Amino acid sequence: TRPIAARDYWTKTPFRQWITTAVFNAVYVDRVSGTPAPQPAGEAPAMPAPAPSPAAGTPDPEALRAALPEGDPLAPLVQALESGDSIVIFPEGTRGHGDEPQPFKSGLYRLAQMFPQVVLVPAWIHNVQRVMPKGEVVPVPILCSVTFGAPIELAPGEERRAFLD
Template sequence: MLAKLMGFFLLGLVRVLTGSQARWYGCPPKAEQRIYFANHQSHADLVMIWAALPEELRSITRPIAARDYWTKSPFRQWITSAVFNAIYVERQAASPPAAPAGPAADAGGAPPGGPEPTAEAPPPPTPEALRAALPEGDPLAPLVRALESGDSIIIFPEGTRGHADDPQPFKSGLFRLAQMFPHVVLVPAWINNVQRVIPKGEVVPVPILCSVTFGAPIQLEPGEERRPFLDRARRAVMALREV
C-alpha cells in the first residue's frame, strides 16, 4: 500500500516538474511485450520514461537501474524495487563472445592461405540456445529473466549517461536481447530536456517542460550484424528528436 501511494506521489511530482508529455508518434500504447530503448542523459531518465507510460503499461514494464547508484541508500533501493519494480544491472556492460582466432578458427581446418572449405557454415544458434548459453554472471542475465517471465523492459543502450546532444554509440546489449527474444517488440524513445531537471551534481530539481516521444518499432533483420543494427537503432532514437 505504501509503495502504491509513493507511486502516485512520484507520478504527480514528475508531472508538476516536467509536464510529463508522452508522444506516441510511431506506435500506440499497447499491452504487448516490448523493449523500450532510449537516450540516456540523467538518472531521472528512469523516472521520466516510467511516468510517461499509461498505468496499464507501467504495471507490466520494468526499467533498468544502475545497482551502484540506486542501492546507495535504503530509500533509493526501496523506491526502485518497491515502486518501479526495477531490474538492477551492473554498469559494466557485457561484451559479445570473442570470435575465435588463428588457424584453428578456420571452418574447414585449413591453414591460412589454403583452399576455401567446402562445408556449409553451421546454422546460427536459436534464441533458446543463446539464452541457455548465457552465463549467470552476465550483466544481461537479469534482463533475460525478466523477459522470459513476460515483462516489458526499459533500457538505455548507451550504457552510461551522455553529455552531448547526440547519444553515444550503442553497446551490444540491445542486439543480444533482440537475438534472444525476436518476438518482443523493440520501441525507440527520445527523452527530451530531462537532463535539465536535475543537472549533474545538483540535488534540487528545476521545473522544465519535458517529453518522451515513442517511435515506430524496429526489428533485427535476418543476417543483420551487430554494429549495423545498433547504428540503425541509434538513428531511430535520434530521429524522434525532430518529431
C-alpha cells in the same frame, strides 16, 4: 514495465533502493568491479557459438539464452523478458548527456537476438539530462518530451554494428 537500474548506484542508500524497488520495480544490473561475475571487470563475457536456427543462419534464441554465462550483466534483463515484463533501457548504457544519442552498447543487439518476438520501440527523451540529472533520485519537474519511433526488429543475419547504428 520495468526500468533497468545500475545496482551500484541505485542501491547506494536505503531511499534509492526503496524508490527503485517499491515504486519503480526496477531490474538491477551489476556494472562495476567487485560484483560476482566470472569475467574480469569491464569485459563482456564471450558467448558460446549457438546452434543456428532454420532461418538463414540466424542464431537460435533459446540456445542463446541457455548459453548465457552465469553472472552475465544481461541475466536479470533476460529473466524479466522471460517473465513477460516490458523493460526500459538506455542502450547507451546510461542516461544521455546531450542532444544526440551516444553509440549503443552491444547488449541491445544480444537481447534482440535472444528475444526476436519482443517489440523494440525506440524512444528519445528530449531534455533527459535536466529532468533526471546525474545524482538525482527523483525526476525534476521540468518540461520534457518523449518521441516514440516506429518499432524495429533485428533482420535475419543482420550484423551487430549495423543494427546498433
